[in-house]
Amino acid sequence: MSNKPEQNFIIEGANCGSCVAKIEKALKSVQGANNVEMNFAERTVRVEGSVEQDTLIKAVENIGYGAKPMSNKSDQDALDEKAKSDDAHYKKLMRNMMFALGVGVPLMVYGLIFDMSVSTTTQRIAWFVVGIVTLMVMAVSGKQFYKGAWQAFKNHAANMDTLIALGTGTAWLYSMFVVIAPSLLPEVARHVYFEASSMIIGLISLGLAFEVKARGRTSQAIKRLIGLQAKTARVVRQGQEQDIDITDVQKNDHVRVRPGEKIPVDGNVIEGSSRVDESMLTGEPMPVSKQADDKVVAGSINKSGTLLFEATHVGHETTLANIINMVKRAQNSKPSIGRLADVISGIFVPTVMIIAVLAALAWLNFGPEPSIAYAVVALTTVLIIACPCALGLATPMSVMVGVGKAAESGILIRNGESLQTTSKITTMILDKTGTITQGAPQVTDVVTFNNADKNNVMQLVASLESSSEHPLAEAIMQHAKKQNVTLSKATDFDAITGKGVSGTVNGQTLLFGNKALMDKYEIAVDEATEQAHSFAKEAKTPMYFACNNQLTALIAVADPIKEDSAEAIKRLQNNGIHLVMLTGDNNATAQAVAQKVGIDDFIAEVLPQDKVNEVSKRQQQGEIVGMTGDGINDAPALAKADVGFAIGTGTDVAIESADITLMRGSLHGLADAIAISSATIGNIKQNLFGAFIYNVAGIPIAAGVLYPFFGLLLNPVVAGAAMALSSLTVVTNANRLRFFKPNKS
Amino acid sequence: MLMINILGAILIAAIIYWFWLYKPKQIQTDDNTVTIVVDNGVYQPGNIKVAANKQVTLTFNRKDSAPCAETVIFPALDISKSLAMGDDNKITLPALKAGEYDFHCQMQMYKGKLIAE
Numbered sequence: 001m002s003n004k005p006e007q008n009f010i011i012e013g014a015n016c017g018s019c020v021a022k023i024e025k026a027l028k029s030v031q032g033a034n035n036v037e038m039n040f041a042e043r044t045v046r047v048e049g050s051v052e053q054d055t056l057i058k059a060v061e062n063i064g065y066g067a068k069p070m071s072n073k074s075d076q077d078a079l080d081e082k083a084k085s086d087d088a089h090y091k092k093l094m095r096n097m098m099f100a101l102g103v104g105v106p107l108m109v110y111g112l113i114f115d116m117s118v119s120t121t122t123q124r125i126a127w128f129v130v131g132i133v134t135l136m137v138m139a140v141s142g143k144q145f146y147k148g149a150w151q152a153f154k155n156h157a158a159n160m161d162t163l164i165a166l167g168t169g170t171a172w173l174y175s176m177f178v179v180i181a182p183s184l185l186p187e188v189a190r191h192v193y194f195e196a197s198s199m200i201i202g203l204i205s206l207g208l209a210f211e212v213k214a215r216g217r218t219s220q221a222i223k224r225l226i227g228l229q230a231k232t233a234r235v236v237r238q239g240q241e242q243d244i245d246i247t248d249v250q251k252n253d254h255v256r257v258r259p260g261e262k263i264p265v266d267g268n269v270i271e272g273s274s275r276v277d278e279s280m281l282t283g284e285p286m287p288v289s290k291q292a293d294d295k296v297v298a299g300s301i302n303k304s305g306t307l308l309f310e311a312t313h314v315g316h317e318t319t320l321a322n323i324i325n326m327v328k329r330a331q332n333s334k335p336s337i338g339r340l341a342d343v344i345s346g347i348f349v350p351t352v353m354i355i356a357v358l359a360a361l362a363w364l365n366f367g368p369e370p371s372i373a374y375a376v377v378a379l380t381t382v383l384i385i386a387c388p389c390a391l392g393l394a395t396p397m398s399v400m401v402g403v404g405k406a407a408e409s410g411i412l413i414r415n416g417e418s419l420q421t422t423s424k425i426t427t428m429i430l431d432k433t434g435t436i437t438q439g440a441p442q443v444t445d446v447v448t449f450n451n452a453d454k455n456n457v458m459q460l461v462a463s464l465e466s467s468s469e470h471p472l473a474e475a476i477m478q479h480a481k482k483q484n485v486t487l488s489k490a491t492d493f494d495a496i497t498g499k500g501v502s503g504t505v506n507g508q509t510l511l512f513g514n515k516a517l518m519d520k521y522e523i524a525v526d527e528a529t530e531q532a533h534s535f536a537k538e539a540k541t542p543m544y545f546a547c548n549n550q551l552t553a554l555i556a557v558a559d560p561i562k563e564d565s566a567e568a569i570k571r572l573q574n575n576g577i578h579l580v581m582l583t584g585d586n587n588a589t590a591q592a593v594a595q596k597v598g599i600d601d602f603i604a605e606v607l608p609q610d611k612v613n614e615v616s617k618r619q620q621q622g623e624i625v626g627m628t629g630d631g632i633n634d635a636p637a638l639a640k641a642d643v644g645f646a647i648g649t650g651t652d653v654a655i656e657s658a659d660i661t662l663m664r665g666s667l668h669g670l671a672d673a674i675a676i677s678s679a680t681i682g683n684i685k686q687n688l689f690g691a692f693i694y695n696v697a698g699i700p701i702a703a704g705v706l707y708p709f710f711g712l713l714l715n716p717v718v719a720g721a722a723m724a725l726s727s728l729t730v731v732t733n734a735n736r737l738r739f740f741k742p743n744k745s
Numbered sequence: 746m747l748m749i750n751i752l753g754a755i756l757i758a759a760i761i762y763w764f765w766l767y768k769p770k771q772i773q774t775d776d777n778t779v780t781i782v783v784d785n786g787v788y789q790p791g792n793i794k795v796a797a798n799k800q801v802t803l804t805f806n807r808k809d810s811a812p813c814a815e816t817v818i819f820p821a822l823d824i825s826k827s828l829a830m831g832d833d834n835k836i837t838l839p840a841l842k843a844g845e846y847d848f849h850c851q852m853q854m855y856k857g858k859l860i861a862e
Contacts, residue, residue, distance in 0.1 A: 010835065012778075012802055066778075068835070078829060085830055089810045144811070148786030155787045156767050159854035160813075208812070215812055328827075350764040354757050361753040365746065396816075396851050 007047050007056065011038065012066030019065065026059045076226055086216050093209035096141035100202030103137050107195035108717065118182050118190045127179045127192055134172060134194040142168065142201040158349035164204060166353070167383035168197040171716060174376045189370030193380070193716065200384055200720035207724025214731040218397055220738065221404025222331070225324050228280055228299035233264035236308070253311045257302045266313035269294045274305035281320065282410045282663040326414065327407045331400040335420035335684070352386035352699065359703035367704075374704070377713060381702035385719035390694060390726035394687035397734035402680030405737060410663035411673045418659035421643050422677035425577060427623040428670070429615060429637070432583035432590065434630035435647055436569075436597055436667070437559040441472055443479035444540055445556035447531055455483065457553045461512055461545055463488040463505045468495060472543065475557050496520075498584060498607035500543070511546040514586065516605075518544045518551070528554045536588025539596065566597045568667035571744070573598070575674060578623070582606050582614060611637035628662075628670055645670055668744070675742035683737045687730045694726040771860065777801045783817075783828060783855065784808040788848075791857040797843040801859065806832035813850045821846050 011023060020038045027036040027047055033056065035048040045067070047056055053069060060067035107130065110116070118127055138146070145168075148161030175192035182190045232243045236254040249255065249265050257263055263276065275287035278300040287303050290296055296309055299320040315321065356379045363375035399416045406413050413419050433439050446454050462480035465473040467490055480487075490510075493503040499520065500513010511521055515532070518525045523546045525532075531554055532542040540556040572579060581602040583590045590604035603614060611627075615637050618625045627634065627641030630648070638644030638658050646658030647665060662669035702719055706712040772779070772790040777799050782789045783806065795801050807814055807828040818825045819838070828834045841861035849856045 012837075082829065085810060144785075148811075151785035151787045151789075153763075155789070155791055156763055157787060157791070157856055158764050159786045161786050161854075212812060329825075350760050353760050357753050357756050357760070361750060364749055393851065 007053060009045050009067040009069055011045055011060065022063055023060060023065060026063045027056060030055055030059050079223060079226060086212055090209050090212045093205045093212065097202050097205040097209060100137050100141040100198050100205060103133055104195050104198030104202050108199060111195055116192050118178050118192060124179055130194050131176050131179055134197050137198045137201060138168060138172065141205060162349055163352065163383045163386060167380045167716065168200050170376060171196040171380045185372065186370055189373040191373055196380065196716040199717040203720040203724045207728050210728050211731050214735055217735055218400045221407050222324065222327060225327065225407065228320060230262040230264040247315065249311055249314050251311055251314055254308060255311055256306065256308050258306050259302055259304055261302050263296045263298055263300050263302060265298050265311045266318045267296055267309035267311045269296060269307055269309045271308040272306050274307050275303045277301040277303055323407065323412060326412055327403055330403045330413050330415050335399065335416035352382065355699060355703060356382040363704060377716060378702065378704050380716040381714045381719040382699055384716055385698040385702045385722055386695060390691035390730045393727060393730045394691045395684050397731055398680055398683040398687055398737060401734050401737040402676060405740060406673060406676045409672050411669055412661040412663065414659050418643050419677050420681055421624065422660065422674055423681040424624045425626040425643060425674065427578045427580060427618050428572060428626040428628065429580045429582055431629040431634050432581055432585065432593060433559055435628050436565045436581065436593065437561050439559065439630060441475040441557045441559040443475050443555060444558045447554045449527055449551055449553065452552045457545060458483055459485045460505050460510055460547065461555065464490050464501060464503045464510050464512055466490065467493040468501050472557055508547050509549065512543060515544060518546060521549065523549060523551055525551050533588060536586055537592060539589055539592035541585050541589050561593060561596055562666065564666050564668055568671050569597050569599060571671040582611055608633050608636065612640050615640045672742040679737060679740045683734060687733055690729050690733065691726060694722055698722060780804045780806055782806045782808060783814050786855060788855050788857040794860045794862060797861040798840045800840050801838040803836045804832060805834040807834060813854045816851050817848055818851065819846060819848045
């Protein structure tokens with residue numbers, strides 16, 4: 001019975017948009033409930049006001065839906081809780097291990113020095129006592145295995161507990177049988193295996209304990225991301241500054257951050273200027289300067305000045321929260337490479353039980369004396385060594401570390417499948433603007449014809465382009481701003497895809513765009529041809545301007561190549577990836593840029609739909625195609641490619657639309673993504689191999705196939721150790737990936 | 746020896762019947778809402794009949810601290826969720842087409858099935 005000023009509920013049964021209005025209405029009708037806001041995507045609702053929790057739940061239930069109070073646990077709390085429960089589990093397993101090995105090790109040492117056979121009455125009494133002590137080990141340290149096995153058995157399921165319970169149970173029952181009725185067995189078979197039961201339980205508990213520890217480390221990336229979240233925020237409300245809990249920050253709150261503090265939520269800067277370290281989100285080491293109107297994101301660190309900003313995204317809506325969610329989702333998905341292991345482990349345990357019975361029968365029928373003892377050893381060993389848990393762990397552990405590793409480098413991978421495909425890419429298509437180049441073109445030259453005035457030309461072009469959203473328009477506007485041009489109103493504005501724009505300014509009909517636009521309107525451009533060619537050779541894009549159907553000016557715009565593009569392209573080529581550059585620019589400009597960065601294969605003057613066709617064409621040629629673009633106009637091609645890489649600034653759109661989002665602008669992110677993907681897939685393969693070897697090689701050896709040739713039969717204790725080691729090997733090998741560093745050369 | 750061999754063959758037949766051929770009892774839900782207890786290596790109930798074309802809400806009550814119990818996966822639906830200890834693990838599945846949907850832990854040690862009809 002709580003009575004809070006703000007309460008959050010999870011809504012059940014809301015399947016359609018119209019439910020939102022119904023639920024909000026029902027909650028608003030409750031006396032005392034003020035602001036009611038439902039998030040349909042998350043099926044959650046937030047209610048402000050002092051109302052009993054139960055009253056609100058009843059109001060929702062009365063109209064046929066369900067409501068459950070949302071857990072107030074923050075990600076950090078949930079993590080702390082998990083760490084605590086892992087720690088308790090670890091300690092319990094270690095206690096179990098110590099008791100079991102405390103009994104098992106002395107017994108095993110005794111067995112190595114003396115014979116563990118039962119012949120005299122004194123020996124029978126002594127071994128009976130040992131048997132009871134072993135039973136205590138099984139009941140205390142091994143309790144969880146037997147309980148699990150019984151539960152599974154009742155449900156017609158078999159799991160790793162089944163194998164452990166059967167293995168250790170067989171060894172103990174046989175030994176007890178030897179102690180109680182030795183006369184029923186041949187003299188050579190009167191041997192006890194109590195040490196095996198204790199040792200197996202001890203070793204498997206030790207393996208599990210190590211596994212609990214090592215698993216905790218694999219989710220380090222998520223922990224680090226969650227750790228980036230600030231705990232409090234300094235908000236300015238009614239002119240007063242106050243430190244409040246991060247969960248209480250509302251949209252539109254004004255938030256102040258001082259030098260050295262973490263940005264608590266996403267927002268737009270209102271006042272102040274500073275340099276902000278966004279490296280933990282983007283992988284970009286240099287701090288970025290921020291001033292009024294710039295965006296800041298939660299988790300980044302304010303370095304130099306004080307900033308006041310308006311909160312735009314809070315709580316689960318921040319970019320950081322989105323990233324954490326996406327990494328969690330991706331870490332939980334599996335690439336197809338792991339499916340085979342799934343199929344195998346699904347039918348594994350009953351199959352192993354059958355193999356164990358067959359092996360025991362084979363020893364009884366054809367084995368040397370004491371065949372019954374050999375049969376028991378083979379049965380126990382096969383059951384113990386066969387546990388497929390390492391197989392089940394092999395893929396998810398590596399994916400978890402790989403995806404986390406990528407996130408730390410500013411690479412967001414959507415799922416396990418794209419992680420796998422990335423390692424197989426043979427052709428990478430790169431969009432030029434914004435990918436290879438900075439995507440922020442600048443006007444470099446203005447050449448006029450027919451005695452036109454340069455200032456007048458800029459005034460007309462800028463007025464026309466003020467309605468356009470094209471990156472080139474931005475360059476024109478910047479240039480016009482520098483020259484203090486006063487804009488006029490443009491009418492009849494039309495953007496002609498892939499060609500340019502048209503419209504009317506001050507009663508004059510204007511066209512501004514590429515040669516294709518001029519051709520379309522049959523405007524003679526001969527006098528500009530030579531100049532256009534020479535611009536193109538310098539990697540400048542010539543734009544034609546026609547006023548009242550007469551060529552008036554040629555404006556050159558250049559988009560500077562990113563500093564490290566050439567170096568990153570070399571890295572990709574060194575990995576054997578064929579690179580193709582696509583651009584809407586003319587051939588000469590494209591050639592100049594391609595030459596500068598070292599790409600041989602390029603296609604100029606492509607329209608957005610041509611990019612998709614190019615991807616399809618290469619795919620039909622049998623290539624595994626990656627497409628890299630800056631997110632919005634490249635979206636169809638990104639979707640069509642085997643793996644789409646969006647060069648984004650961490651916006652929601654970019655995160656949602658591509659298979660992989662590179663948070664920083666540099667193409668090195670692309671090379672890193674491929675390197676991390678290859679390393680992860682390599683790691684999965686090693687894990688699968690490791691796990692298969694334990695099972696595939698271990699089972700026949702345990703069953704005794706080597707005995708006729710080398711006289712070799714595995715000891716059940718060795719099988720127990722091998723089984724514990726197999727999971728540990730897999731988890732440790734996956735953790736090794738955490739130290740992977742992409743080769744920068 | 747013959748007896749032992751016959752016993753062995755019966756044992757193998759019993760394993761095949763018990764784990765592969767036996768059709769476990771189904772639990773039917775009235776409102777497509779089920780609470781599944783994760784304990785001692787199994788999901789209980791583990792064989793659940795739900796209405797097709799209607800959203801399904803599953804609440805996993807995890808009592809088992811074993812690492813295997815930590816994640817539940819619905820491979821056909823591409824859903825994977827970490828389960829915290831306790832009963833606050835709610836998973837809302839989209840309206841399912843008629844058919845069988847397996848769910849299991851990462852290691853496939855814990856297994857369950859949803860039958861949408």
